[in-house]
Amino acid sequence: MTALCDLSLTALSRALARGEHESSAATEACLARAADTKGLGAYLLIDAEGARRQAAAADLRCRAGQRLGPLDGVPLALKDIFLTAGLKTTCGSRILEDFVAPYDATVVRRLKDAGAVVLGKLSMDEFAMGSSNEHCAFGPAKNPWDPTRVPGGSSGGSAVAVASGSAFAALGTDTGGSIRQPAALCGVVGLKPTYGRVSRYGVIAFASSLDQVGPITKDVSDCALLLETIAGHDPKDSTSAPVLAASATEGLEAGVKGLKLGVPKEYFVAGIDPEVRTAVERAIATYAGLGADIVEVSLPHTEYAIATYYLIATAEASSNLARYDGVRFGLRRDPGRGVRDMYLQTRARGFGPEVKRRIVLGTYVLSAGYYEAYYDRAQKVRTLIRRDFAAAFAKADLLVTPTSPTPAFRLGARLADPLQMYLADIFTVGCNLAGIPGLSLPCGFANDGMPIGLQLLGPAWSEATLTRAGRAYEREHDWSRRRPPLARP
Amino acid sequence: MSFEAVIGLEVHAQLLTRSKLFCGCATAFGASPNVHTCEVCLGMPGALPVLNREAVTLAVRAALALDCTVHERSQWARKNYFYPDLPKGYQISQFDRPLATHGHLDLEVEGSARTIDILRIHMEEDAGKNVHDDVLAGSRSYVDFNRGGVPLIEIVGAPQIRSGAEAAAYMRELRRTLRFLDVCDGNLEEGSLRCDANVSIRKVGATTLGTRTELKNINSFRFVAAAIDFEIHRQIAVVEAGDAVVQETRLWDAQAKVTRAMRSKEEAHDYRYFPDPDLPDLVLTAAAIHSARATLPELPAAKKERFVDALGLTAYDAALLTEEPELCRFFEAAVAGHKNAKGIANWILNELLREARGQPLAALKLTPESLAELVRLIDDGTISGKIAKDLFAELVTAGGAPAALVKERGLAQLVDTAGIEATVDAVLAANAGSVAAYRAGKTNILGFLVGQVMKASGGKANPKIVNEVLRRRLG
Numbered sequence: 001m002t003a004l005c006d007l008s009l010t011a012l013s014r015a016l017a018r019g020e021h022e023s024s025a026a027t028e029a030c031l032a033r034a035a036d037t038k039g040l041g042a043y044l045l046i047d048a049e050g051a052r053r054q055a056a057a058a059d060l061r062c063r064a065g066q067r068l069g070p071l072d073g074v075p076l077a078l079k080d081i082f083l084t085a086g087l088k089t090t091c092g093s094r095i096l097e098d099f100v101a102p103y104d105a106t107v108v109r110r111l112k113d114a115g116a117v118v119l120g121k122l123s124m125d126e127f128a129m130g131s132s133n134e135h136c137a138f139g140p141a142k143n144p145w146d147p148t149r150v151p152g153g154s155s156g157g158s159a160v161a162v163a164s165g166s167a168f169a170a171l172g173t174d175t176g177g178s179i180r181q182p183a184a185l186c187g188v189v190g191l192k193p194t195y196g197r198v199s200r201y202g203v204i205a206f207a208s209s210l211d212q213v214g215p216i217t218k219d220v221s222d223c224a225l226l227l228e229t230i231a232g233h234d235p236k237d238s239t240s241a242p243v244l245a246a247s248a249t250e251g252l253e254a255g256v257k258g259l260k261l262g263v264p265k266e267y268f269v270a271g272i273d274p275e276v277r278t279a280v281e282r283a284i285a286t287y288a289g290l291g292a293d294i295v296e297v298s299l300p301h302t303e304y305a306i307a308t309y310y311l312i313a314t315a316e317a318s319s320n321l322a323r324y325d326g327v328r329f330g331l332r333r334d335p336g337r338g339v340r341d342m343y344l345q346t347r348a349r350g351f352g353p354e355v356k357r358r359i360v361l362g363t364y365v366l367s368a369g370y371y372e373a374y375y376d377r378a379q380k381v382r383t384l385i386r387r388d389f390a391a392a393f394a395k396a397d398l399l400v401t402p403t404s405p406t407p408a409f410r411l412g413a414r415l416a417d418p419l420q421m422y423l424a425d426i427f428t429v430g431c432n433l434a435g436i437p438g439l440s441l442p443c444g445f446a447n448d449g450m451p452i453g454l455q456l457l458g459p460a461w462s463e464a465t466l467t468r469a470g471r472a473y474e475r476e477h478d479w480s481r482r483r484p485p486l487a488r489p
Numbered sequence: 490m491s492f493e494a495v496i497g498l499e500v501h502a503q504l505l506t507r508s509k510l511f512c513g514c515a516t517a518f519g520a521s522p523n524v525h526t527c528e529v530c531l532g533m534p535g536a537l538p539v540l541n542r543e544a545v546t547l548a549v550r551a552a553l554a555l556d557c558t559v560h561e562r563s564q565w566a567r568k569n570y571f572y573p574d575l576p577k578g579y580q581i582s583q584f585d586r587p588l589a590t591h592g593h594l595d596l597e598v599e600g601s602a603r604t605i606d607i608l609r610i611h612m613e614e615d616a617g618k619n620v621h622d623d624v625l626a627g628s629r630s631y632v633d634f635n636r637g638g639v640p641l642i643e644i645v646g647a648p649q650i651r652s653g654a655e656a657a658a659y660m661r662e663l664r665r666t667l668r669f670l671d672v673c674d675g676n677l678e679e680g681s682l683r684c685d686a687n688v689s690i691r692k693v694g695a696t697t698l699g700t701r702t703e704l705k706n707i708n709s710f711r712f713v714a715a716a717i718d719f720e721i722h723r724q725i726a727v728v729e730a731g732d733a734v735v736q737e738t739r740l741w742d743a744q745a746k747v748t749r750a751m752r753s754k755e756e757a758h759d760y761r762y763f764p765d766p767d768l769p770d771l772v773l774t775a776a777a778i779h780s781a782r783a784t785l786p787e788l789p790a791a792k793k794e795r796f797v798d799a800l801g802l803t804a805y806d807a808a809l810l811t812e813e814p815e816l817c818r819f820f821e822a823a824v825a826g827h828k829n830a831k832g833i834a835n836w837i838l839n840e841l842l843r844e845a846r847g848q849p850l851a852a853l854k855l856t857p858e859s860l861a862e863l864v865r866l867i868d869d870g871t872i873s874g875k876i877a878k879d880l881f882a883e884l885v886t887a888g889g890a891p892a893a894l895v896k897e898r899g900l901a902q903l904v905d906t907a908g909i910e911a912t913v914d915a916v917l918a919a920n921a922g923s924v925a926a927y928r929a930g931k932t933n934i935l936g937f938l939v940g941q942v943m944k945a946s947g948g949k950a951n952p953k954i955v956n957e958v959l960r961r962r963l964g
């Protein structure tokens with residue numbers, strides 16, 4: 001028999017609406033599962049008391065016939081990058097270890113207004129810098145399919161919680177693949193919306209021109225549902241677009257007949273794991289069988305994407321992380337020898353090695369004498385990459401690619417080699433550089449049982465097409481319904 | 490060997506908005522520390538800036554008044570440096586794509602006209618204020634972020650100024666312009682107008698620039714000329730002694746009346762400017778710029794010219810009346826109520842400024858409308874100048890409508906000859922000695938007798954009629 005917490009969000013929502021289940025029971029099931037899977041390290045903080053209170057309130061509303069909507073009473077969890085008023089928000093860093101957020105992020109407010117139950121805060125690479133969740137200052141999260149492997153990152157805890165059933169869905173953030181890559185490695189669904197689709201207000205910034213908030217869910221229907229709640233213009237975020245994009249839930253089941261799917265030839269070259277390649281090619285064949293037209297497209301500047309991404313992202317990060325100086329909030333180490341020493345000690349103790357590496361890199365990129373060669377040039381290449389995608393979308397409605405070049409790798413395997421780690425983002429960063437949406441969904445398993453992810457990319461504001469195409473594929477397979485063996489103590 | 494100075498001024502002006510540049514906090518001066526702060530202006534994690542369009546309106550108005558080209562697209566940039574009063578670790582400013590460029594400011598220096606080019610005007614947010622008060626803080630320092638995020642424009646003038654006097658004239662003209670535009674209150678002491686000066690010297694006739702120093706902390710009008718002239722002479726002395734001027738930032742010490750070098754470490758900055766990814770470009774349509782230009786208020790120089798040409802004021806009075814917007818507005822409002830501009834100007838410049846004793850005009854009970862009414866009552870002969878002066882003092886402190894007060898208290902001049910004749914007769918009867926002296930040829934005693942009659946009438950008798958009657962009686 002399926003445990004309550006193994007239902008999909010959509011199924012739970014229907015059951016709550018029909019009075020078949022109560023939010024309190026669903027919340028207890030998640031809390032119990034979180035306790036059972038504690039060893040996976042998904043949660044940095046569990047707010048059991050707050051969650052029970054919110055669930056009880058949701059049950060009261062439901063019994064009174066005043067259910068707020070499909071998310072009312074649904075237990076969710078948040079990557080610890082979202083500010084949650086009154087709850088610690090660490091961003092996976094020592095420098096914010098005791099930081100209690102003074103206000104709610106806009107997306108958190110939207111979830112609360114929709115009646116969602118917030119279970120707690122999820123593990124992540126420090127300041128979202130990483131592709132394995134190993135750069136979390138409070139220890140790594142582990143892949144529920146094999147706890148000796150990484151869950152991906154930086155939204156690793158979010159993917160682990162959803163895959164292992166300790167939350168019905170989670171919010172993550174994606175700067176270069178941080179939603180899609182862990183979703184792929186943990187066998188769940190992750191969406192990075194169009195830049196500007198979801199408010200960044202109250203989301204701790206890594207690289208402002210690339211960061212975007214999105215759902216990590218058990219299936220594509222859940223993803224569409226959650227997107228509808230969090231998306232929309234926010235006057236507090238000047239980069240949030242006042243665009244009325246098409247609904248992702250309407251027309252979800254309409255299929256892909258006649259849809260043109262582009263296969264970028266540069267994404268199927270050396271370095272890609274053969275099992276990943278085979279799984280993705282099979283998925284493409286499935287689409288062809290469903291009536292989609294498959295066309296080859298080219299993204300000629302793909303080879304520069306990683307370099308471009310790391311120049312821009314680190315430059316912005318070096319500036320975004322300057323506010324962690326020990327003056328107003330967070331960690332302060334003050335040896336009493338003046339403000340310069342306070343800065344040095346606070347930041348030396350507060351930031352981990354990967355964050356320091358990126359601050360140094362970003363500072364260098366923006367420095368006098370190097371700005372033109374690095375930052376300025378990276379911006380020009382970014383424009384070329386954007387044009388590549390625009391040209392591809394003139395030929396195809398969506399692009400189909402692998403999400404990650406390999407399935408989940410072993411914990412520690414890439415820690416010593418940052419460059420190798422950065423290559424985990426090779427298929428995902430282009431989407432952030434171009435500001436377009438990308439969806440990752442399960443498309444099979446490797447022989448060793450590790451999940452493989454399929455990535456769909458679309459032009460700006462095409463989330464409805466992405467989820468429709470994702471849903472069409474999902475109906476053909478049971479990949480999304482498979483659950484990992486639980487790592488019980 | 491003779492030298493000339495090359496001076497360029499960078500002026501920061503605080504825009505008169507109600508709220509800060511990127512959040513809703515108040516800009517009010519003088520509140521308790523950190524009262525006017527929020528997650529945005531404290532640089533809390535996750536907080537994002539939202540542009541205050543009111544600040545843009547004021548910045549554009551200033552730029553147009555200085556005849557700048559206002560760009561339809563300008564860009565926000567981050568200026569990165571660490572300092573405790575800078576919450577985000579960067580200041581949101583504008584760098585290589587500023588709001589406006591290529592303007593100029595016309596001024597008068599010792600009677601001759603000068604034009605100083607404005608290189609650029611850009612917008613930026615202010616920093617907070619470090620508090621190192623030993624009594625308050627002991628060995629610690631505190632930061633007050635009330636000022637953090639307040640909107641500023643930086644006006645960068647070309648290095649075309651040649652002396653402290655010219656610099657002072659430039660600052661005065663700039664201040665006057667910004668105040669008449671309602672863009673900035675121009676208060677140097679409170680820091681709403683700040684002046685940094687780049688000063689260098691070179692041999693007369695040379696075309697290259699010498700090594701410059703940057704002069705900061707000139708926080709009073711009295712110091713602009715003094716600080717710059719000191720620095721010019723210091724540099725000349727350095728060069729004449731065979732040494733080289735060092736490029737550095739120097740602070741004006743108002744007590745010692747000297748400039749002092751700041752520690753050079755503090756200025757070795759690479760600000761790593763780059764476009765702020767949290768803010769879209771600042772876009773202004775050509776139509777919006779056009780309409781801002783069309784609705785620019787009349788500038789003080791134009792007002793002065795009009796006051797002379799159309800209202801018949803002396804150049805001197807017109808200059809005085811266009812120095813301060815408050816005074817000028819009072820004058821123009823009064824003239825709107827009664828057309829005797831010269832009479833009103835005299836009352837304002839002679840009586841009103843004396844009675845005001847430095848208080849703001851808005852604090853006085855006298856309104857421009859009541860001054861206009863008072864002058865009209867004089868001009869149509871209803872009251873005497875003497876009565877008017879008494880009434881004026883009362884209007885300043887207690888207010889009221891002059892015409893009604895005159896009527897209520899019977900202060901109108903006596904113009905009825907029979908009544909005045911009776912008063913004259915009574916005065917003559919009481920001053921027989923003076924009458925005799927007059928008749929004996931001491932005719933200058935007439936003034937005394939006029940005074941006696943005026944006194945007896947309570948100041949209300951028309952002095953012209955009194956004179957006529959007296960002469961007739963004594964004749």
Ligand SMILES: [Zn+2]
Binds near residue numbers: 638
């Ligand atoms: Zn504020």
